[in-house]
Amino acid sequence: MVGTPIGNLGDITVRALETFKMADYIACEDTRHTLGLLTHFEMRKPLISCRAQNEAEAAQKIIALLAEDKNIAFASDAGTPALSDPGAVLVKMVRAAGYPVVPIPGASAFAVMVSIAGTGDSSVLFEGFLSPKQGRRKRRLQELFAMETGFVLYESPFRIVKLLQDITDIDDNRHVVVGRELTKIHEEILSGTVSEILHTLQERQSIKGEFSVFVSGKS
Structure with missing residues (x-):
């Protein structure tokens, strides 16, 4: 692997x-x-x-x-x-089937986000992509928030604003780190409260690239 x-x-x-x-x-x-x-x-x-x-x-x-x-x-x-x-x-x-499986470690957006989060969360959960349906997405976010642990999400450019809006609705002061196009030429890392990052992205005429989001376990 x-x-x-x-x-x-x-x-x-x-x-x-x-x-x-x-x-x-x-x-x-x-x-x-x-x-x-x-x-x-x-x-x-x-x-x-x-x-x-x-x-x-x-x-x-x-x-x-x-x-x-x-x-x-x-x-x-x-x-x-x-x-x-x-x-x-x-x-x-x-x-x-009885055959050995050997891991060959390499890059991971999850590990990258944990390394640059800087939030000091003692435990971090990998969640990946949430449901594209707002109701299911928001319910899962509320469950994740109740755990009071940091977590990492992946999101497309088409839903990143909706995701951040859902997080803002639950806790607009929650600290997040958003990575866009990690390791690529147009890499961008945004850090701040979720309401601040949401406002930054809403101001843009277009949003491109794949996103990774680290959400701190506490405000």
């Missing part, structure tokens, strides 16, 4: 590259995306599509190849597999 860059290709690890080189096949969330990554590092390998929609079926193919003594590497589109990405089903099925 290979962690790959979340944006900046310079964040690939030496061990990840060595793992790709020794693999007989590389299973991946999006073959086009992984092909681009391999091409950048001048590698060519047979690819197997293993995405959320076909993960169980792909896992059976991978297990068959393992039975032939092949080495298989798996990479999601970006970051660490199984963190809001495919991978968990594959791990469960491969291990149940």
Whole structure:
């Protein structure tokens, strides 16, 4: 299970590259995306599509190849597999079939957000993407707030303002750190109360990029 860059290709690890080189096949969330990554590092390998929609079926193919003594590497589109990405089903099925699963650590937007939060939360929960439906999203936010622990969310540019508005409705003084396009050319990190960050984004004519949000456990 290979962690790959979340944006900046310079964040690939030496061990990840060595793992790709020794693999007989590389299973991946999006073959086009992984092909681009391999091409950048001048590698060519047979690819197997293993995405959320076909993960169980792909896992059976991978297990068959393992039975032939092949080495298989798996990479999601970006970051660490199984963190809001495919991978968990594959791990469960491969291990149940009696084969070892080896982690190859790499980049993770979750770890990045914890490292730059600066809030001192003693415990942090990874939540990932909330429901796109406002009612369900807001109910889950209220449950998370009741835990009084920090938590990390992922959100698209199309719903980031709605997410921050929901948080503001619950506690407009809650400290948040918002990362946009982490590790990429247009990386931006905003820190302050949720009402301040919400106002900043509402002032923009357009909002682009993928977002990660760290919410402090207390006001």
